[in-house]
Amino acid sequence: MVEGRILVVEDDHIVAMGIRIMLKNLGHIVTGVVSSGEEAISKAESTRPDLVLMDIMLKGNLNGIEASKEIITRFGIPVVYLTACSDRQLLEQIWNVGSGCIVKPFDEKDLEKSIDIVLSRCRLEEKDVKENSQKPQNDSEKFRNASGYLPVLKCLK
Numbered sequence: 133m134v135e136g137r138i139l140v141v142e143d144d145h146i147v148a149m150g151i152r153i154m155l156k157n158l159g160h161i162v163t164g165v166v167s168s169g170e171e172a173i174s175k176a177e178s179t180r181p182d183l184v185l186m187d188i189m190l191k192g193n194l195n196g197i198e199a200s201k202e203i204i205t206r207f208g209i210p211v212v213y214l215t216a217c218s219d220r221q222l223l224e225q226i227w228n229v230g231s232g233c234i235v236k237p238f239d240e241k242d243l244e245k246s247i248d249i250v251l252s253r254c255r256l257e258e259k260d261v262k263e264n265s266q267k268p269q270n271d272s273e274k275f276r277n278a279s280g281y282l283p284v285l286k287c288l289k
Contacts, residue, residue: 138161138162138247151214158244170193180209183250186200186211211231212247
């Protein structure tokens with residue numbers, strides 16, 4: 133299991149507390165629990181978690197997809213969506229923005245698998261970028277290698 137610092141964005145208080153308990157049982161640190169997109173952006177900026185678990189339907193003016201775009205763009209923090217909706221069009225939209233999706237209802241094992249995959253992938257990508265950045269390169273190699281890592285940068289902090 134990969135341990136991480138996780139921000140929970142969920143507007144249903146009971147569901148949010150259940151997720152918090154599951155995360156603690158799995159050995160993760162919960163950096164906060166918020167219920168709106170605006171709060172999610174603010175909390176992500178102040179706590180810099182390793183991962184955000186984001187409900188799609190939230191209180192406030194920003195839904196989870198809009199808030200996650202801001203979090204990914206500004207802070208490079210990966211987002212895994214939590215949704216009760218299984219609409220194909222919505223699922224395609226969120227797969228294009230986030231790092232994954234967990235369909236409600238879910239259990240601790242589902243949560244653990246999804247988090248482990250995303251955190252492991254991001255840490256491997258960070259390690260790969262770090263190792264490649266330490267090798268001496270000529271200018272054309274630097275450009276070629278940097279352009280190959282552009283999608284990876286969303287996982288870097």
